Amino acid sequence: MLGNKNMQNHEVREIGVIAPRIDALTKVTGAENFAADLYPEGFLWVGVKRSDFPHANILAIDGLAASKLTGVTAVLTHRDIKGSNRLGIFEKDQPILADKTVRHYGDAVALVVAESKAALAEALAAIRVEYELLPPVFDPEAALEASAPILHPTRPAGNVLIKSEIVCGDGAANLEKCAFQATVKIRTGWQEHAFLETQTGVAWMEEDGTLSMTVSTQTPFRDRLELAEALGISPAKIHVVAPCLGGGFGGKDGVTVQGFLALAAMHSGGRPVKIYYSREESILAGTKRHPLRAEYTVGCDQDGVLQTLSCRLLFDTGAYASLGSEVFALAMEHAGGPYRIPNVSILGSAVYTNNPVSSAFRGFGVPQAAAVMEQVIDELAKAGGFDPLELRRKNAVRRGDTSPTGVLLTQTTGILECLDQLERHPLWRQRTKWCESAPAFKRRGVGIATIYHSVGFGPAIADYANAKLEILTDGKFRVYAGVSDMGQGNASTYAQIAGHILCQPHEIMDLVLPDTARTLPSASSSASRTTFTYGNAMIGAAELLRDRIRARAALMISFQLLHSVPIEEIELLPGVARHLPSGRSVPLSLVATMMDASERTATYSYTCPVNNQPIASGENLRMHGFPHRVVTYGAQLVTVEVDTLTGETAVCDMLNCVDAGRVLNPQAYEQQVQGGAAQGLGYALFEEFAVADGRILTGDFSTYILPTALDVPDMVTEPVTPDEKDGPFGMKGVGEIGIDGVFPAIANAIADATGVRITAETMSAEKVLAALRQTGQEGRP
Amino acid sequence: MTLNFILNGKNLSVETSPDRRVVDLLREDLGLSGTKECCGSGECGACTILVDGESRLSCLMLAAQLEGRTLLTIEGLASNGELHVVQQAFVEHGAVQCGFCTPGMVLATLDLLRRIPDPTREEVRRELSGNLCRCTGYQKIVDAVMAAARTLHGGMS
Secondary structure, eight states: OOOOOGTTTTTOOOOSSSOOOHHHHHHHTTTOOOOOOOTTTTOOOEEEOOOSSEEEEOOOOHHHHHHTTTTEEEEGGGOOOSSSSBBOSSSSSBOSSSSSOOTTTTEEEEEESSSSHHHHHHHHHOOOOOOEEEEOOOOTTTGGGGTTTSSTTTTTTEEEEEEEEEEEETTGGGGGGGSSEEEEEEOOOOOOOSSSSSSSOOOOOOOTSOEEEEEESSSSHHHOOOHHHHHOGGGGGGEEEEOOOOOOOOTTTTTTHHHHHHEEEEEEEETEEEEEEEEHHHHHHHHHHEEEEEEEEEEEEETOEEEEEEEEEEEEETTTTTTTTHHHHHHHHHHOBOOOSSSEEEEEEEEEEOOOOOOOTTTTTTHHHHHHHHHHHHHHHHTTTHHHHHHHHHBBOOOTOOOTOOEEEEOOOHHHHHHHHHHEEEEHHHHHHHHHHHOTTEEEEEEEEEEEEEOOOSSSSSSEEEEEEEEESSSEEEEEEESSSSSSSSHHHHHHHHHHHTOGGGGGGGEEEOBBSOOOOOOOOOOTTTHHHHHHHHHHHHHHHHHHHHHHHHHHHHHHEEEEEEGGGEEEEEEEEEEEETEOOOOOOOOHTTHHHHHHEEEEEOOOOOOOOOSSSSSGGGGTTSSOEEEEEEEEEEEEEEEETTOOEEEEEEEEEHHHHHHHHSHHHHHHHHHHHHHHHHHHTOOOOOOOEEESOOSSTTTTTOTTTSSSSEEEEEEHHHHHHOGGEEEEEEEEEHHHHHHHHHHHHHHHSSSSSOOOSSOOOHHHHHHHHHHOOOOOO | OEEEEEEEEEEEEEETTSSBBBBHIIIISOOOTOOOOSSSSSSSSTTEEETTTTTEEEEEEEEEGGTOOOOEEHHHHHHTTTHHHHHHHHTTTTTSSSOHHHHHHHHHHHHHHOOOOSSHHHOOOOOOOOTTOOOSSSSSHHHHHHHHHHHHHTTTT
């Protein structure tokens, strides 16, 4: 066989088989270049002067002294910005550099460009800003009062970013008819993304006037448009490259440092500029998970059939909208959980305050809603004397049902199978015995949660991807990934999909990461849609290219055989195209050289189908993503041991039963579920994000506590794998579902162990101990 | 001052300020950006390097402390393109996601396996608890370390 030598040590891994990621090889040797790792020749450092107050008018900015310091090349303010100086996806309310007003401590007021970090620090300290203080508002409820200071006075709705109401059936009025009811009032706090690579990038002006930047971003294509408008330059003159991200989780969904890089580069005469946030600056300026205040009441009949949900949700979006309306819309859509509930009233709003800015974070509003819904379901089980698993099963949605928010579920719906798997598992079956054998001074409990999570952007925003795939003249392949890889390994999965269709080992494919000059426009790395959408596009591109190669190979073999060879008789094998009837092969390297450059590259555009059903209420949420079509499901279980002496909660086991459709790569799938669940564990127990009067008190990793290897147990992940027709190879999207139910499962487990519920933010040892004290359980053996 | 030390098997003499942080020296001056910085305050372990075989945080070390020492950074671990057993295990067992903690995690593992050649999962978790990972939930990292230990000390467990 005329095989390609380089292919001999590689095997073709099928879809569904464990395939180690391509990027792991370069990451494990330190060779992978992240945006943080770039130090271009002759680069300058960029730094940001932040606000001194949570709310104030800027009267004057004096950068003269700073600009005269040795090593300082530029001091820039809003006056140096020619465009709108407004960032934002829908609500363009956030300045790159504050012009009239600062609205939180993280606001950027001025920019310094300098030869060294020392000069940068000196200059930042030398900038004088004169402020006129404005009354701040930090409490989201106070922000709604008529007397509250208004953050964005030009907005007609005052501090309300968005509000909406979803009503189905008889709404809350039906509660009176319920045999059993339960109510919980819960507050969830901020959560810090804490990606290990902080916001960073480099930029420079090309000789032709193009602004070039390499930056840690989930949204390279959208960034161009956002920057162009804010800076008053053509998007065609902005070139964005997104190498591997050192984590993103939503915190790099949109512009972070790109505006600073652009502005600094435009004032540096062609010299490259670099910005790299310290951890403290990352926490100060970066977005967070939205805090939620919610009150939920649910009711069921005598048999435990859910009848009514009445709830209110209040989100604090902080100083700017960012993706607040979209997070809000997804939380509203998922507010009622994956249940059949005929009578529903969901009233919600998201408001501006002078707190840190909240935006996208893995789960996108769903973890907050689930945190409350899944606790009130457990309380209802207690009130009615039902088994919490049985209550969930009885009310779980089936395909063809309508969700509590009126969304017709037309696609695969595997929640019952998830619950079946959970019920069959020893962790559930042996829970009573396990709890009873708690050692001295420990209380054991088991908690569960049922969750669902929609995939993609919903009906209003095109959920699209453009795949591009090339056969090189050496017979190998190059995958142009237009969607950022923030650590999920999606780029590697794209190669796996291409390899599967082309019957080529994917490990030796060349990967081009997002580059607005080389890869094709594709939407963001977010919304559990990263592989779903681009994967569908890649199937199209790979099939096109496969058939072009087969056609050209058929032609070449027909010259050898002197008779016409139909394309159907040609199969691709690693490194070759084989004519099956004659057994003749031609190496792909030869086929490729017989193709024109225009033929060697295949592109395919894919946009997801949407749910276009009419919706009875919550119409204003439609433009922010409501309703969705494809939904993932899950049932999560945790076992905990609470220490009666210290209040500490140890999570002993976790079980994640997840329906995210078919599994393309079991290893990557588990990575997503385990990683999401670990973030959920931190959210529930450790990651108390403290803010007092707008000032962050947990501004570094010594005060903001992330879970370590000692805190996260070995988990069991049990996939439920219905064949989702919309998805590539039947998959849905597994990026977010793993985080959604962990908070309430832990809360339910602590309640099971101790009978108490912590209703304000993190279930820290201090709060659990205080609750144990109040209930007379502290220090009990 | 002029510093003399061995870096990834090579004798090196560098002119630097004695109070330059080692992480800056490596990343900015010597071009070894495989060593990552994530917190700058010794909380996360991403900047871990091996100094005389022991894991050290390069964000808390000053250049002067390197005099006469032997350093290993992630770039020096694979030899002739062949991955070290620990690196291979991280790749195979899915211990790498975003990869930003990986260099520090791999080097911390080397130190751990030097001291405890045949660790339990609990020991691995304890020993790596100074290295934060935000992506994996640690399980596959522990899997990888256990697999590497088995390969390195085959049959002992």
